[in-house]
Amino acid sequence: MAIDTLTPPARDLERFSLAIREAYASGVPIAPIRDALPDASIEQAYAIQEANTAFWQQAGRVPVGAKIGLTAKTVQVQLGVDQPDFGTLFADMSVPDGETIAHGRLLQPKVEAEIAFVLGRRPDPARLTTAELLSCIDYALPALEIVDSRIANWDIRIVDTVADNASSGLFVLGTTPVPVAEIDLRLCGMVLEQNGDPVSFGAGAACLGNPLHALGWLAAKMAEVGRPLDKGDIVLAGALGPMVAAQPGDSFEARIEGLGAVRVAFAAA
Numbered sequence: 727m728a729i730d731t732l733t734p735p736a737r738d739l740e741r742f743s744l745a746i747r748e749a750y751a752s753g754v755p756i757a758p759i760r761d762a763l764p765d766a767s768i769e770q771a772y773a774i775q776e777a778n779t780a781f782w783q784q785a786g787r788v789p790v791g792a793k794i795g796l797t798a799k800t801v802q803v804q805l806g807v808d809q810p811d812f813g814t815l816f817a818d819m820s821v822p823d824g825e826t827i828a829h830g831r832l833l834q835p836k837v838e839a840e841i842a843f844v845l846g847r848r849p850d851p852a853r854l855t856t857a858e859l860l861s862c863i864d865y866a867l868p869a870l871e872i873v874d875s876r877i878a879n880w881d882i883r884i885v886d887t888v889a890d891n892a893s894s895g896l897f898v899l900g901t902t903p904v905p906v907a908e909i910d911l912r913l914c915g916m917v918l919e920q921n922g923d924p925v926s927f928g929a930g931a932a933c934l935g936n937p938l939h940a941l942g943w944l945a946a947k948m949a950e951v952g953r954p955l956d957k958g959d960i961v962l963a964g965a966l967g968p969m970v971a972a973q974p975g976d977s978f979e980a981r982i983e984g985l986g987a988v989r990v991a992f993a994a995a
Contacts (some may be wrong), residue, residue, distance in 0.1 A: 738763060739770070743777040746890055749876035755833055758877050760885045768807075771888035772951070778891065779814050788817040790960050792948060793871065794940045795892040796884075797933045797964030805884045810934065812944055813892030815960055821872075821898045826991040829974055832874045832895050835992070838969035839918045839980035841911070841930065841937045842869035842899055843961040851949035854942045863941075865903035866911075868985040870978060871962050872896040873969060897962060900988040909984040912936045916966040918980045928967025937963035 742759050749756050759774075760766060783789065796802050796810045821827060827835075846864030874895030877886045887893045911930045918926035934940045940963045948955050955961065966982070974995040981987045 738766075739773050739777055742774050742889060743781065746774070746778060746876050747781065749833070753830065753833060755876050755878040758881050758883070758886050759889050760883050763885070766885045768811075768884060768888055771885040774889040775813065775891050776951075782816065789814050790817045790820070790958075791815040791962075792944060792955065792959065793892055793894055793897070793962040794944050794964045795873075795887065797940050805882070805887070807884045810940065810943055810964065811884070811888050811892050812947060813894045815894070815897065815962065819894065819896045821896050821990060823898055823901050824989045824991075825898075826993050827872070827896065829993040829995050832872065833876065834880060835872050835874050835895055835972040836880075836969040837918065837920075837972050837978050837990070838871050838873060838965040839916045839926065839928070839967060839982065839988075840869045840871050840965055841914075841933070841963050841982065841985065842867045842897075843906075843937075843941055843963060844903070845955060845957055845959045845961065848954060848956045849941075849945040851946055851954065854945055856938065859938050859942050859945070860906055862945075863906050866906050866909060866985060867903060868900040868980060868982045868988040869962055870898040870980055870988050870990050871965070872898070872972070872990070897960075898988055898990045899960070900986055902986050904985050911938055914983040914985065916980060916982045918967060918970065918978065920970055920972075920976055920978055922977075925970050926967040928965070930966060932966050933964040940964045 843863045849862040872895045873893045875893045914930045916928045977991040979989045
């Protein structure tokens with residue numbers, strides 16, 4: 727159906743879904759969505775995100791899990807919300823540990839260190855206790871999320887980032903699985919180095935008080951929207967410290983206590 731034959735709300739959804747996809751393809755970011763839709767709700771932003779998720783799946787992209795964003799209270803305050811957000815992880819977003827990302831693959835990348843959970847079974851949304859969450863995790867890994875934005879100059883508010891698949895880009899997982907029973911998820915310390923210099927510090931407590939809390943929120947939310955987490959899914963639980971802008975030629979390494987290290991580099995221009 728042509729855009730101009732749709733009702734106004736559906737027309738907006740399709741128009742901005744297409745604008746985001748075109749920004750991916752062209753490498754040219756777009757103006758903030760909130761400027762064109764000042765009354766847009768978070769629900770409408772998720773509808774834009776879901777439209778693109780469905781489009782990409784039909785085009786052959788394979789979902790492999792989900793990411794949680796806005797887990798830091800300071801960022802929630804900045805964007806005027808009181809809850810995290812989520813986006814879909816696709817298989818083609820995965821970068822092997824230690825690899826170099828080609829120049830131009832991303833628009834305006836930033837790097838943050840996270841804990842990734844790989845699920846051993848589907849969590850039961852009716853009983854998301856600590857015990858249930860711990861028992862559904864197969865193992866944990868150190869991770870780097872390379873966030874990106876199709877919105878020019880990272881000029882985002884909640885509608886912009888949600889519509890843009892929670893400002894997702896790529897992700898890198900470490901290669902040595904660790905049982906969660908061997909990690910203090912709340913207190914595990916993190917240091918992120920850029921070109922050998924420490925640039926970001928944090929701990930599990932920065933992620934909604936505990937990355938397990940973030941997993942619980944996500945499991946409930948994904949069940950609510952009809953796409954429950956399942957066995958084998960990867961969950962990026964949220965940043966452990968401030969994100970850092972990446973420049974061509976940069977290399978990054980994150981070390982997380984109890985989990986080890988994970989690395990990525992960016993090709994020179």
